[in-house]
Amino acid sequence: MTQLTDNTWYTSDYISPLQLFIRLTRGQLQPGKFWRKASFRRKFLIRSLVMPRATSQLLTNLTQWPELNTLLARQPRLPIRLHRPYMAVNIKRDFALDALCFHYQQMRQLLSREQQVSYLSQYGLNLAK
Known part of the structure; x- marks a missing residue:
């Protein structure tokens, strides 16, 4: 029997940056309450179309997690x-964009899998006591 103690840890299947973009703009993926609003998703779509390269690079970086x-x-x-x-x-x-990507790449490289899980948990990662 398995007991779940923290329901915030989900492993995601690999999705492409384009799939992530489509899921966010269509409302199929709603990571926060504001993503439920069509107007918020529409602004995301328009702003992404204004700066497609930067948005694509950020989503590419995010899908590597x-x-x-x-x-x-x-x-x-x-x-x-x-x-x-x-x-x-x-x-x-x-x-x-470089700062954001560098930050999350460093997080993946420097933190162990256990530390990443702790960082993303409800309680966070305690770096110093």
Whole structure:
């Protein structure tokens, strides 16, 4: 008998960046309550069409996470980070994209699988005591 103690950990099947984009814009994937609103998804679609390369690169980076569903559940605004001012208004989108991708690549490389699970859990990862 298996007991589930944390219902926020889901392993996701690999999906392509295009599939992720389509699921988000159609409302098939709703990682947060605001994704339920058609107007929010429409803004995501329009902003993505305005900056297709950056959005594609971010979604490509996100789909490399084996626990993508959990990551999006914990950070539901992650796919729209490039569509909003990031860190500061005067930072170029390419730099913001590089910073985001670098951050999540480092997380995957430096944290063990157990630490990643803890980081994405309801309680988070305690780095210092």
